[in-house]
Amino acid sequence: MSPSSQFVPAERILLGPGPSPVPQRVLRAMAAPTLGHLDPQYLAIMDDACEKLRQVFRTRNALTFPVSGTGMAGMECVAVNLIEPGDEVIVCVNGVFGSRMKDVMERCGATVHALEATWGDVFTLDQIRTTLERHPKTKLVGIVHAETSTGAHQPLEGLAELVHGHGALLVVDAVTSLGGHELRVDDWGIDAIYSGTQKCLSCPPGLSPVSFGDRALARFDARKTKPQSWYLDVSMLRKYYTGGGGGRVYHHTAPINMTYALHEALAIVLEEGLDARIARHAAMHQRLRAGLEAMGIRYVPARSLATLNCIHIPAGADDAGVRRRLLEEYGIEIGAGLGPMAGKAWRIGLMGHGSSVRNVDLVLAALRTVLR
Numbered sequence: 001m002s003p004s005s006q007f008v009p010a011e012r013i014l015l016g017p018g019p020s021p022v023p024q025r026v027l028r029a030m031a032a033p034t035l036g037h038l039d040p041q042y043l044a045i046m047d048d049a050c051e052k053l054r055q056v057f058r059t060r061n062a063l064t065f066p067v068s069g070t071g072m073a074g075m076e077c078v079a080v081n082l083i084e085p086g087d088e089v090i091v092c093v094n095g096v097f098g099s100r101m102k103d104v105m106e107r108c109g110a111t112v113h114a115l116e117a118t119w120g121d122v123f124t125l126d127q128i129r130t131t132l133e134r135h136p137k138t139k140l141v142g143i144v145h146a147e148t149s150t151g152a153h154q155p156l157e158g159l160a161e162l163v164h165g166h167g168a169l170l171v172v173d174a175v176t177s178l179g180g181h182e183l184r185v186d187d188w189g190i191d192a193i194y195s196g197t198q199k200c201l202s203c204p205p206g207l208s209p210v211s212f213g214d215r216a217l218a219r220f221d222a223r224k225t226k227p228q229s230w231y232l233d234v235s236m237l238r239k240y241y242t243g244g245g246g247g248r249v250y251h252h253t254a255p256i257n258m259t260y261a262l263h264e265a266l267a268i269v270l271e272e273g274l275d276a277r278i279a280r281h282a283a284m285h286q287r288l289r290a291g292l293e294a295m296g297i298r299y300v301p302a303r304s305l306a307t308l309n310c311i312h313i314p315a316g317a318d319d320a321g322v323r324r325r326l327l328e329e330y331g332i333e334i335g336a337g338l339g340p341m342a343g344k345a346w347r348i349g350l351m352g353h354g355s356s357v358r359n360v361d362l363v364l365a366a367l368r369t370v371l372r
């Protein structure tokens with residue numbers, strides 16, 4: 001590339017596990033002038049982004065804000081703040097992201113009791129109850145709502161009552177469900193939750209919305225040790241994001257233009273309406289599923305997400321070759337299988353702006369041609 005040449009990325013149709021397609025409105029919002037991170041104009045848009053996040057999470061939690069960093073930063077933020085070395089925790093592992101949660105919590109010094117399920121399966125309340133009874137000192141239960149590596153949709157109703165009954169906190173990974181699936185932080189009693197911008201919110205990657213409820217903050221306030229991460233310590237972040245305890249204080253420079261993008265993306269979500277958006281994701285999933293099954297293609301999980309469709313690669317199809325042709329000939333990106341599913345599964349994401357009749361019919365037509 002010569003020094004003066006511009007980089008012009010192709011306009012892909014992003015139907016993989018994320019990032020999802022970003023609407024022009026969001027890209028334009030990002031290009032607005034950069035403000036200072038303590039400028040009253042910036043604080044107003046940031047506060048409004050946090051308020052919109054509360055609506056999308058369906059929570060009244062005061063400490064609801066976008067962590068600087070992608071979804072993994074949200075996972076680390078929840079873990080470092082709620083875990084002290086020596087704590088016993090249970091992590092439900094049925095895919096890549098449950099395994100990562102286990103790893104992250106172990107790095108925080110937790111003794112992790114992993115409740116394992118076959119990849120593609122989900123957990124029952126009874127399995128979790130038995131595990132809690134076996135480990136009565138458990139302080140926290142971590143579970144993935146939308147396991148992007150397998151497409152499994154974990155039900156969460158009734159789980160908080162069980163977990164709270166054992167004196168533990170409920171932590172949820174909602175990276176691939178927020179803005180695409182039914183998710184009720186307050187009604188479902190979730191104590192801490194994190195998500196990402198580039199999945200069903202259709203914003204570029206770079207921020208991780210998180211929310212901490214009262215029980216989680218009480219646990220944080222009772223810590224005997226400081227969280228080992230300075231950057232993700234909510235005692236300092238909370239002063240900046242909520243203005244509480246001494247007003248807005250510099251902690252780190254907020255990713256200003258990413259906040260504009262998130263603000264715009266959330267405005268789009270709320271304009272559509274959460275219920276309508278969730279219904280659209282469900283309908284597009286059904287449309288895709290009907291087309292795939294008519295081609296003889298089977299789903300991996302029994303209880304599939306609408307936002308991520310994990311399917312068995314048809315016998316005789318060339319995994320990498322098919323994905324390359326989709327990308328080169330149609331500009332369509334779909335995801336490969338992860339971990340033990342590598343070479344065995346494809347992952348078609350229908351997230352946010354990408355979940356449309358146009359994209360579903362396009363990917364079905366392209367797959368029919370390429371597989372012929």
Ligand SMILES: *Cc1c(COP(=O)(O)O)cnc(C)c1O
Nearest residue numbers: 070071072097146148175176196
């Ligand atoms: C994508 C994803 C993450 C990680 O998010 P990054 O933005 O890639 O850091 C975590 N959990 C789940 C379920 C995901 O799908």
